[in-house]
Amino acid sequence: MRINSFFYTIGQGFKNLGRNKWYTLASIATIGACLFLFGLVFSIINNIQYFVHTAEEGVSVTVFFNEGVSEDQILAVKTDLEKRPEVRQINYIDPETAWEEFKNSYLVEYADGFTENPLADSASLEIYLNDVSLQGALVTYIESIDVVREINRSEITADTLSGLNKLMAYVSMGIIIILLLVSIFLISNTVTMGIAVRKDEINIMKYIGATDFFVRAPFVVEGIMIGIIGSLIPLLILYYVYGSAINYVHTQFAMLASILPFLPVEQIYSQLVPISLAIGIGIGFMGSFTTVRKHLHV
Amino acid sequence: MEKGFRKKSGRQIPEGEVITLDHVTKSYSSSGAPALNDVTLHIKKGEFVFIVGDSGSGKSTLIKLLLRELVPTSGEITVLGYNLNKIKHSKIPKFRRNLGIVFQDFRLLKDRNVYENVAFAQRIVQTSTREIKRNVPSILATVNLAGKYKSKINQLSGGEQQRVALARALINKPTILLADEPTGNLDPNNSWEIMGLMEKINESGTTVIVVTHNREIVNAMKKRVVTMKKGVIIEDEEEGTYIDED
Structure with missing residues (x-):
C-alpha cells in the first residue's frame, strides 16, 4: 500500500467523525456514560475496600x-x-x-x-x-x-471485618462484572447500529473495487477515536468529582475524614485509566472491525 | 489481463471476447425456478449491448453474477480472463477495478462532494494525489459537471447525480462499463444525455452493457439487444429492438 493511501484511510477515519456527527456524539455519550458509571462504582468500591483493609490493619x-x-x-x-x-x-x-x-x-x-x-x-x-x-x-x-x-x-471485630472483606470482594466483583457487561453491550450496540446504517456506503466502496482493508480502516480509526474520546471524558469528569468529594468530606466532616480514609485519586486512576481506555478503545476497535466485516461480503 | 484470456480458466476464450457465460444457471433456492437458466452469452471487446426484459427475467441476477456479487449454481463465467467461479475473495477488488458500474439509484457517497466521490475511485486504485487532481477535473468536464465539483450530492438533480456516477465509473478507464437501469430514475432529456455519453464512451473502445426497461432508447440506438425472459435468453440480435411482448 502506498504511503499516501495509508494516510488517506487514516484521514478518512478522522473525517468520518465529523461526517457522522450524530453517530459520533451518540457513541461518545454512550461510552462516556457507561464508563463514568463504571468509574464511579469502581472508585466507591475501592474506597470501601481500602477502609475495611485499614480497619483490619488496626486489629x-x-x-x-x-x-x-x-x-x-x-x-x-x-x-x-x-x-x-x-x-x-x-x-x-x-x-x-x-x-x-x-x-x-x-x-x-x-x-x-x-x-x-x-x-x-x-x-x-x-x-x-x-x-x-x-x-x-x-x-x-x-x-x-x-x-x-x-x-x-477481639474475635467479633476480626470475624466482622473478615466477613465484610469477603462480602465486599464478592459484591464488588459482581457489580463490576455486571457494569462491564452492560457497558460492553451498550457500547457495541451503538457502534454496530452506527455502522449498519452505513452499509450502503460499504457496498458502494466494495462495488468500485475497494479492498477490505481500504473499506475497514477508516471505520476502525473512527471506532478507536470514539473509544479514546469516550473514555477520556468520564475520566476527566470523575477526576474532578472525586477530588471535590474528598475535599468536601474533609472540610465539612472533619471527624469523619479521620475515621474514613480515602484512597488518593492517583492510586484509583493508576488502575481506572488503563481499564477505561482498554474498554473504550477495545470496544471501539472490535465493534467497528466485526461490524464492517459483516458487510464486506458484497 | 486483457491479453490472452486463457490464464484463469485454463479454457480457450475466443479472441477479443471480454465476457463469456457458459451454460450458467443461478438458483436462489433448491425448490424454486432458477433466476437464470442455462444461459450462454458471449460479448466482445468494444461492443455496446442492451440487456432487456421484464421484471423477473433475470437481468439483475446477470449483473450481480458479472460483478461477482453472486456465484453461479452451475456453468462458468469468465470476465476479462477472470474465472468468476474460482476467483479468490481477495482478488475480487482487483477484478472489479476493470469494470465501471452505474446503478439506477446512483449509489454515491452522500456525505462527500462531487470531487470526493469521483476521486474516491482513484484513491482505491492508489493513484497519487497529484494525478487525482489532474484526472478528476478532466473527467468531470467530460460529463459536463466541471463547475459543480464542490457541490454536495444532495444539491444535484437526478441527471447530475447519474453523471457523477458515470464519471466515477469512467475515471479508472475501465474495459467494461456495466449500467443497471441507468435511466430508470431520470426524465427523458437526462436519459438521452446519459445514453449519449455512454455511446461516446463506447466509441472510444470501452465495452458497454446496459440493462434497461427503456424501449424508446433501445429501439432508437440500434445496438445489440439481448432479450431475457424467465431466466433465459429468448433473443439476441445485432441492431435489435426491444419487442413489446404484450
Whole structure:
C-alpha cells in the first residue's frame, strides 16, 4: 500500500467523525456514560475496600506472659512468631511502657500514689496481622506456647471485618462484572447500529473495487477515536468529582475524614485509566472491525 | 489481463471476447425456478449491448453474477480472463477495478462532494494525489459537471447525480462499463444525455452493457439487444429492438 493511501484511510477515519456527527456524539455519550458509571462504582468500591483493609490493619492480638518470664524469653517468642505468614508486625511492650500508657490513659494525677510499677509482670507482644481471618490459627498456635499466660483478642471485630472483606470482594466483583457487561453491550450496540446504517456506503466502496482493508480502516480509526474520546471524558469528569468529594468530606466532616480514609485519586486512576481506555478503545476497535466485516461480503 | 484470456480458466476464450457465460444457471433456492437458466452469452471487446426484459427475467441476477456479487449454481463465467467461479475473495477488488458500474439509484457517497466521490475511485486504485487532481477535473468536464465539483450530492438533480456516477465509473478507464437501469430514475432529456455519453464512451473502445426497461432508447440506438425472459435468453440480435411482448 502506498504511503499516501495509508494516510488517506487514516484521514478518512478522522473525517468520518465529523461526517457522522450524530453517530459520533451518540457513541461518545454512550461510552462516556457507561464508563463514568463504571468509574464511579469502581472508585466507591475501592474506597470501601481500602477502609475495611485499614480497619483490619488496626486489629491486633495482645499476648501476656507468665510471671518471671524474662525479656529475652519474650523476645525469643517474638522472633519465632515473626516467621509466621499471618503476622505483619509485632511490637514488644515492656512493663515500663505499659505502665506509662496506662497512667496517661486512665490515672493521670492519681498515678502519683504508686511507687512501684504494678504492671511489672505485664510485658506483652502486640501482634498485627496480614489478614484478620487468620487470627484463629495464630491464636491456637500462641496458646500452645508454654510461657504464655493470656491472649487478648477481639474475635467479633476480626470475624466482622473478615466477613465484610469477603462480602465486599464478592459484591464488588459482581457489580463490576455486571457494569462491564452492560457497558460492553451498550457500547457495541451503538457502534454496530452506527455502522449498519452505513452499509450502503460499504457496498458502494466494495462495488468500485475497494479492498477490505481500504473499506475497514477508516471505520476502525473512527471506532478507536470514539473509544479514546469516550473514555477520556468520564475520566476527566470523575477526576474532578472525586477530588471535590474528598475535599468536601474533609472540610465539612472533619471527624469523619479521620475515621474514613480515602484512597488518593492517583492510586484509583493508576488502575481506572488503563481499564477505561482498554474498554473504550477495545470496544471501539472490535465493534467497528466485526461490524464492517459483516458487510464486506458484497 | 486483457491479453490472452486463457490464464484463469485454463479454457480457450475466443479472441477479443471480454465476457463469456457458459451454460450458467443461478438458483436462489433448491425448490424454486432458477433466476437464470442455462444461459450462454458471449460479448466482445468494444461492443455496446442492451440487456432487456421484464421484471423477473433475470437481468439483475446477470449483473450481480458479472460483478461477482453472486456465484453461479452451475456453468462458468469468465470476465476479462477472470474465472468468476474460482476467483479468490481477495482478488475480487482487483477484478472489479476493470469494470465501471452505474446503478439506477446512483449509489454515491452522500456525505462527500462531487470531487470526493469521483476521486474516491482513484484513491482505491492508489493513484497519487497529484494525478487525482489532474484526472478528476478532466473527467468531470467530460460529463459536463466541471463547475459543480464542490457541490454536495444532495444539491444535484437526478441527471447530475447519474453523471457523477458515470464519471466515477469512467475515471479508472475501465474495459467494461456495466449500467443497471441507468435511466430508470431520470426524465427523458437526462436519459438521452446519459445514453449519449455512454455511446461516446463506447466509441472510444470501452465495452458497454446496459440493462434497461427503456424501449424508446433501445429501439432508437440500434445496438445489440439481448432479450431475457424467465431466466433465459429468448433473443439476441445485432441492431435489435426491444419487442413489446404484450
